Amino acid sequence: MNGRPNSWHSTTSRLILIYGALFVVWGAVLVGVIQWETTRYLNTVIDQMLQQRMHYIASTDxxxxxxxxxxxxxxDPHGIMSVGLFDKDHQPVAGNIDHLPTSLLRDGQVHLLRHGLPRPDRDAERVRARGLATTLPxxxxxxxxxxxxxxxxxxxIIRRALLWGLSLTIIPGLLGGFLLRRGPQKRIRELQEATDPIRQGDLSKRLPVSRRGDELDQLASIVNTMLGEIERLMNEVKGVCDNIAHDLRTPLTRLRARLYRAQQQLDGEPEAALVESCVVDIDEVLTRFRALLRVSELEDRHRVACFDEVDVGQVLRQVHEFYAPVAEDRGQTFDVEIQPLAPVRADAHLLFEALANLVGNAIKFTPTGGKVMLRASMDKRGPRVDVVDSGPGIPAGERDAVTRRFYRGDNSRTTGGSGLGLSIVSAIVRLHGYGLDIADASSSGARLTLYCYTPGPDDKVGTCLSRTVPEVTPMTV
Known part of the structure; x- marks a missing residue:
């Protein structure tokens, strides 16, 4: 999630738009009320005027x-105030109204003429009018x-005034809002940049806190307190695990040496086989301890400064050369396909270790007669390496868990190993800022893809940065 947020989705922008919309709606309602009240008042005045004129003319001899x-x-030659006298047969007798409005009730009350009234000064154009009619004695x-x-x-006129008023108010308001939101947006960007290393595993980092003491600073202080507590707990748990692995490794190594000497002395005796099985079990425990300490080293030690340009193709050829005899002994086909690749900034030893673990796992879970393919190609953003096998594959529900320490999937219960191989790969991937994707192969088996670049927000791969890396020797667990 490395993409920056859309500034128009921010709370400040939304509040500006909401307040602007409310202002427009309120202004429209206000102008509507003013126009309605003005129209009602003028109609009342006109009605009174018409009633008075009707009373004056009707009372004439x-x-x-x-x-x-x-x-x-x-x-009134323009017909603004029109008067008409009609006989019983609705024929005009006097005035400037040529036809009796049939829709006008003759009840002495003022009504709106539905069909309007012709104006003599407008070529008989009909205009909106109010009028009243009465039947004389x-x-x-x-x-x-x-x-x-x-x-x-x-x-x-009122509507035009509203339009100009809103324009002269909203435009400066939007400009001011745009300038005001730049401050919070800058703070948000600073906070997001500060969280990048935290999301990548560096719990020693903290969010910046300014002297303003506003809501963002209060939130940053709370998050910093939480980060401090999480870092303390993680260090305690990790320290316990590392200390156990480190402290037990020495006595177990001594025990193995003594058992080995006993095995040599019991050469040919029935007890020799039992001692040999004990040595094998101790070797497995020591291998797990070494792998556990290896993961801790990758997560704790800094090595980014040692990065240099690395030829990924050369590393892949070394991995293929290293594992080709192993695959041959297991009766497997191990092919490599390398296209021209751009160099990457990485630690060559760590990159070899990560690829060696991926290939080692593929060979371990591929049955006799199966096939393992090591393929490298160029994406638009950098090299990608695919390790494809014809084994049982990794179920979709376990793909996020297989990179955790000591996790063993259902398909790996019957095979040897400690469940730390992909944990080492994950730690190296985080350190380099690369991406690791686990999917099904096109036919059967699993496809593990190592993206030798930092994936973007639209790339559907797992990625995070780490801050640790040690000297390494190839080791597959």
């Missing part, structure tokens, strides 16, 4: 009503209407 209607229409119908398109214009 019936003999002078038509003249009054024409005079009212002449005062003589059966005539008096209609008064007013153009309310100006209210729509006021609403448009």
């Amino acid at each position: 019936p003999a002078r009503l038509a003249t009054t209607v024409d005079n009212a229409a002449a005062i 003589n059966g005539d119908i008096l209609v008064i209407a007013k153009d309310i398109s100006t209210i729509d214009g006021i609403g448009a």
Whole structure:
């Protein structure tokens, strides 16, 4: 997980976007309320004006009503305030309304004209209008209407003001938010860089703590305390294991020497076979102790400074030469296929040891007549080495566990070994920052791939860095 986080997925960025969205929504709601209240107020004023005009004209002497209607229409030639008088047959008598609005109720109340009202100054273009109609005592119908398109214009002005206001507010706000989030993002990057060696196994590292005393510093302090306790416990457990292995190795070596001398003295005696089996068992215990101490050395000692350019192909040829006689004695086919490879920065002895352990395990678990293939090729990012065998393979559920100390899978219960071979490989891989992948072979068996480069976040391989490495001699466990 070496990739950097997307800055737009950060909490600061999300808060900026959320606050910006809330501001926009709140502004839209506010403008909507203002527009609605303004429209309601203006409609109320227009309704009162229409009611007053209707009361004034309707109370005119019936003999002078038509003249009054024409005079009212002449005062407003643009038809903003329209007046019309119609007879019982809905024919126009006076005013500037040519047709009786059929949808307008004649109840003396103001209504919105659903089909609008034609404006004489706009080539009879229909505009939104409010009006009222009433039936006079003589059966005539008096209609008064007013153009309310100006209210729509006021609403448009309010909306434009909102748009400009939001633009002049949000753009500087987003710019300010972008600048403000750079500080936390920088802190996060520093923390992530500090955690890289910790994730790679260096528990002596700590997260940086600034003088701000903010939430990130408080969290870093808590994590540092946890790391200190974990480091102490790990060192105690590891020290106990190492001390046991180291302290028992000397008396066991002495015991082996005494048994060996006894075996020589009992040459030809029936007890010689029993003593020989005891020597073999002690050798197995000593081998496990050496492997355990070897893993501890790889995890504790620094050797990165000794890295140099290494020819992976040359190391592979040495491994093949070392194990070819072993495979031949077991009746196995051991082939090697090496393509041109770029050099890598590594410790040649450790790289040989890791590859030797992989090949040794493949030979150990491949039956007689089986095949082991050692193949090297170039990826886009560097060399990769595949060790493929025709053995029983490694079940998917055990692939993460086989690199742990002393783990023995179900397929390895009947074979010799200590369960530390892949632990050594894993420690060397972590030290170099390489990748190790365990999968099924194309036909049968297992395929173990060593990526001689640091895998990226999209590479589906296990990788971590270690801080320790010792002088080594090839040893397969």
